[in-house]
Amino acid sequence: MTAAATKLQQARQQAKAQINTQYYFNDRQALPGYSSYGELAERIQAIANVFPLIFFLIAILVTFTTMTRMIEEDRLQIGTMKALGYTRREIGRGYLTYALLAALCGSVAGVIIGTETLPRIIFKMMQNQFSLPDHGVLYIPSTIAIASLLAAFATLGAVGIAISRELRERPAALLLPRAPKAGKEILLEKIKPLWRHLSFNRKVSYRNLFRFKSRMWMGILGIAGGTGLILAGFGIRDSIAASSERQFSEIIHYQAVVTTTKTSAPKAAQVLAADSRYQSKLPVHAEQVNLRAAGQQVDAVTLYAAAQPAKFQRYMALTGPLPDKNGVILSAKTAQLLELTVGDQFTVQASDGVRFQAKLRGVTTNYAGHFIYFSRGYLHQVAADRDQINTWLVRTKSATSAQEQDLA
Template structure:
């Protein structure tokens, strides 16, 4: 009998393939998105960790404003938890007007920050050089001669290009850091053997700790461990700033004092000669000695003002693109908490409804089996097997498919970094969670309904449940409106309110799918609006011209307006708390007059205008968030080789990039330097690529023009996380889920009302009229689901975009009206597709079997 009953279970599946497959598909889609998106963050982190381990990226980089020596290297190597430390030479040189290159030393024995060879080979002699793979964009090729201007620190000017490389110090494929040369940005890097340098000091020392090996890069545990090790290293080097100053000052001071003593002796000897015996030559010599002495005194005074060295400690977050990559990973992980979870919730809800309705429909069969003597356990096995098969198949297939496809697809879309090798891990936890959710939806719903039904007596089970009593609905009380409705319309409205549970479930299912699609379209709107909003609401200039001197003037027929300003790329970090650093563009206009025509400073919370004052700086909203800063906070700003402290006087709205605005007076006060507005913010009449190129050519012919850049048209380099690819996934899978959900709910609706629909057919309704009889209710429920879905989509979109803010990007929280229309149209299209399928199903209803007596 058990074998027979098992066959009956298989027949239940084969006789209703559509229902079984739809349940499997719903669970599959939910599991696919849940596991796929949630596994993406860990997979991105794992891929980065593997890359950094392969190239042995250092945990910390130590630099100093007065350079580093062998003594610094020895102290660092002997510090607690230091596994290894390597010193490197570095120079930054301006190769041409628009080309700034950072040149670092390289050794075959290098253990830390090992280069990744893209083509060619690494340098084997001091006249060979390897370039950043980004330099290929400038036309450099293997075997080509590479010439740099005469630069202090390099032994020669001409080298042979023997290779192109990537460096783990530069995760970004576009950004190469900042400098005080040219436009303030480094265009690419290069590496030479150590023998090619003639520097007496080192530019940096890379450090690797011995207690971070087992910790994944980018995690809180790793960051906390590095901060702890860094604190111990700082204590060990605590005396070095003053010592380093003395190491530089005292030898030079001794030399100057020695020369002064010699001059004083010579002057004394000359002064002993009576005036009457002094010749013209002696007087000339005396004047020269006096001038020389003044120069030495001046040099001594300047030397004595040499500031104490500042030792700076940069963890991996200071590496260009490193933090942005992990921000992207964290943003996707944050999205994965809500979007796939909500997606899976809708799938579970609909599946629960479908399974419970299927068991309710088989009440008579369950009662008959009970009357024949079958135990509750045997009777339950049919539905347990059915539910288990659906739940396990959907969860496992969907989870494995999501694990194998979505993370790798999203990784391939993150094109703005040098990490090209994807390394995935099996997300056992998420697979188990998806499996549990699938079994709750299927097995759980079967268990709940079986427990309720099996408590009843067999005789009660074999009887049909009494239909719900008809009640007057609200519309009936509005008599003028009710009288104008047709008979079919009245029946539809009564049916809707008669089965409130079915109505609510259908609305929730449709609303969930519509909301998911709207959120996907909204994400696309926010991503696409980023740059237009930045340059329409915030920045109104198109370009920046860098000059050699503040008093230089520029003119061009394509420039409609210009404003003098000091523009520098600086590094900002909090004075306390997190060690996060950010590359920031500092802008100080020569005057506040008409500055709002170039930059609109608006408080993001009050929408009131912010004004520059001599009390502090105004920073952009995302920078304030990253630095945990507010009005009155203090920040550390590295301007060139100088570290200064500034006060935040205001926060302004901004979408792309980090910016810091201040007055000339506050700049001089904070930086202790003369204000030199060597830049011009320009507005141009024609912004197309050809016009910009021609403008550049004309400007570079003018004396003093060092660089021309166009932030307005350089937005392609801004990263938006993996959101573009995630959007496609959201929309596609949400649409697929919507189609399956509508089919499933409609299928359940028809199966429950088979006798009712058969009766309608017997009464003479044509096939089209029977379809309309059901479709009318579906149309109403679809419209209500779309409206509620819009509200769900708005909430989802806002939550996702706030969580998705990465690096220097703050997305505008906007959803355009076409997104509402498209989400509604897709839902309606899916409803129409299901309507067509339903029509053919209704045509094939066997009226005699459906009207057969149930007693």
């Protein structure tokens, strides 16, 4: 073997010895985008578990009122059929068949329209935040069966109750208009000064309202349900807007996050120092981690570790105790999801698969996202060699969108 070949072989062996290959095994939950999408889907599911109850209540009330009134308006026709010799079963069968067809048609139309429109609208809105491929919709048999049964219950139940009441009367009574209910003195009439100042039309309206209590309660419950849906919609919208506004005005006091390396840090410092809007920066160690405790897991948690935790207050408003050598601070919602109390131990899993234990020292108010705060000393204690500074939290003066974009 020539000297050159020997030298090349030695170089190859030396290169192989210096190669330090690391393999990371991560599941889908380790991807911040995937976990954020899952959390958003869970929020939508929580809303979807409540709203249909109100929709079903209103639909049942409207259907019950409509079907009952239809039977009452057909008194003359029902009386004529009884006088001609039709049996109760034959008369009732026609109305029940009509109610069943109405329930089937409404269920089919509702299932198709609801499945093909609402999911697509929600998915389209989610595409503003996530990069998602085109999708199809699924027809869930169990949900369709529940909705169809409730529709059939509302229509068939209303017709069954109303037609059985009418069929108990004799044909002669059905051929005559129903006698109005005997007038009763309502509560407002007992308040003489108030009652005397009401107009005639208002008196008639109040008497009819309180005399027909079933219609009154159906109207009240229907209006209450509709009003509740409107308020819930506005409340959800305002809550989402207010949460982000409070997060970035009351909690987060920095305007930029700069991720640096050893080679890029000096240049980044020069750029910041040369900018007239720059005020100060807080060097921290930052990374995305997952937290586990008592069978619960929270993904995409932002970890910040600072050498001087007291300086956190200028950049992140911590409402609880500060992180120190005795433990970490968690955002309140994160601690609630993990079912943690002060003093509990939990597992922190980094993006490279490394796991270590941490102790909860306190919680802090937070409105958006999940955060965990370390002191660098405690982070070095529980996970050696993970406390390197790699991020700056930067405070700037007020700037326009164009100025912020220019600085970025």
